[in-house]
Amino acid sequence: MNVRFLIGLLFPFTAFAQSQPLTMEGAVQQALQQNKGLKSASVAVGYYKELVRTSGELAKTDVNLQYGQTNSYVQDNNFSVSQAIPFPTVFGARKQLNQVQVDKAVWWKAVTQNDLVYQVKQTYVQLLYYKELRVLLQHQDSLFSDFVRTATLRYKTGESRMLEKTAAEGRMNEIRNLLRQNEADEQIYLSRLQALLGTTEPVSLAASGIPAVTIPALNDTAAVAANPQLQYLRQQVLLAEKQKQLFRASILPDITVGYFNQSLVGTPANAAGALATSGTRFQGFQVGLALPLWMGPLKAKVRAEEKQQQAAALQYDNSMITLQSQYGQAVQQFIKQRNSLDYYQTTALPNAALLLQQSAKSYSSGDIGYPEYFLNLEQALTVREGYLKTRNDAKQAELYIAYLAAHQL
Template sequence: MKIRILIGLLFPAIAMAQSQALTMETAVQLALQQNKGLKSADASVGYYQKMVATSGEIPKTDISLQYGQYNSYVSNDNHYTITQTIPFPSLFGARRELNNAQVDKAVWQKAATRNELVYQVKQVYIELLYLREVRELILRQDTIFTGFLRSADLRYRTGESKMLEKTAAEGRLNEVRNALRQNEADLKIYTARLQALLGSNTPVTITETAIPEANLSLLNDSAAIAANPQLQYLKQQITIAEKQKKVLKAAILPDIMVGYFNQSLIGTPLNASGSPLATGSNRFQGFQVGLALPLWLGPLKAKVRAEEKQQQAASLQFDNNKIQLQSQYEQAVQQFIKNRNSLEFYEHTSLPNTELLLKQSEKSYSSGDIGYAEYLLNLEHGLTARQGYLQARSDVKQAELYMAFLVGKQ
């Protein structure tokens, strides 16, 4: 471990080369290839696809032997029986429909997992871009307040100001450097999150340098959430309950039983005259046909009624989630509009005024036209505006990603 750390310190380029440099799109593609949760959902689809072949399952064949004195005092009579119970044919079709519905459910579950994974990867990636831009802003603050401290120290040593100005400058610079340490920690946290989402054992880095602009066109609210895979998954639960009810109804129908027997009847006359008599080599055979009828229908019908309640519960859950999802989408649209308006304010009004204010304040402070309190206040106002601008850009993009997640179009 110490050797690795030493190599990383002495040869940073080598250490950087060992990490994966990713754009947002390549990060998404890598996550879709490697994420264990998505692979689990894919395996679940495969499981239900294999289960379709079990739709025609029938009970095991019963093969039995009867041996001994079942016909006479002869002790070596034998009787072979083969019987097979077959469910009523309509049960096979009901099972297949249920298994196919289970496949569709697993497919929608995988789609929902994929949709959420893509959203999370993009969300974390944008957060990393935001933290990087914040870091640049903090470094700029460090430069500004380092210069402020230098000027304050010079003014104090020349007797132009009191210790209070220098102390205020030192305190503000320490706050900036503490914010820089927190920012570095946040970058490591979100990088670790991104690596976990990618399912990668290799450290990752991002290559993009700025938050991309949001370009989402607002969709029609009434139809926007129709393609949401989680909603489709819940809708499929209703279908599954319906198919399960059909299976339970078909299970009430009689089972068909067919059989074949082959036996010896040693000592039995072979004809009407009474001679000759059957020996062990003489075989007697026949077949059986029957029905297995449910004599107690109450429990079977209760299962059907219970499944009707299950279908009703699934339908209500779907309706509730549809209402909630619709509300979330409408809120997301308003949040997107609010964040976009805020961004436009910063771009067209706040930032141009801020840049002018900072330049004039720096000149006025250097020339002694304004004191440190007014200069510090102007600095704080300008830096707050820049911080708000970065936050607005991040919020707009995050709102766009959330809307795309809700409509299932990442």
């Protein structure tokens, strides 16, 4: 019995999952579920959410026992408990800071996801380009193989020179070398797709051709405002602001509260003059303030965080300008490729098909020689290669626009 068939019977779901070709959307969904980088970003969100619960953290409670001759030669004991508490505004400032860290982690996850979706789609489309290029090169190989056979026959019958046969063989070998290079490129991008999907299992594509472009290009630079990278950088500004508020609140005095309970053997225990024994207890409470005597370093922290906030704000502004520029360039690139597509579809491709057809007939009938046929053949095939490359470039430009606007197709 066939081993693969037996495995399919024993583990039908696993066998199906590993062999099922992926659509582009299926690849995206698998990456969102399995990519380790995105999972790491998700865990980081949980980490900062847990930190919010530490906003009310207090210093450890100080519990002391004192035993010895504190009042006379008799052994006395003293039990005391004290607690340092930050000024109440510190708790609020700390919670706000922790919440901004949560928001920052959430936006970093969004940045990671936006990058991941773009890379998966970019890689998927590039693989489709190589698949179509392989078909085109195989067609060229077939054409030049026929050319070689015809040139060889013409050389044997004395109708042509060795140069015609040599040129045809040279071009055929060049195309076969391109096929080998294309196969290597496919394997490179398949490995890249595997890494993005978070799997080591072989992957295959359900689609066979580059998808058509689907969006009109609008030169709206405000579209980048939704890019999660900008939202993440905005959180950096807020984080510096909240950190500054926490440093400022930390300058205020800490509050100390305490309680003690002790023995004072031999000390008058009441107005009647009775002396305290070891069972007589004296107790009291303590309230105090911990004041910062040296304010310079604490104020320096606040000023340093102001500089950090300014730097974060400038970084945000710079990223906004950069993204707007990149968006505008991407739109112009898309328009250029779309216009080029129109040219190929309406003019270049029909002319190339006619040129290829007429040249083949004329060469077979002897109306034209090999130099003219060779030139016409190269021209027609160059048009087809240019059209395929333009389709890929146009789709990649469209994907990049969607990435910059955080509106994945």
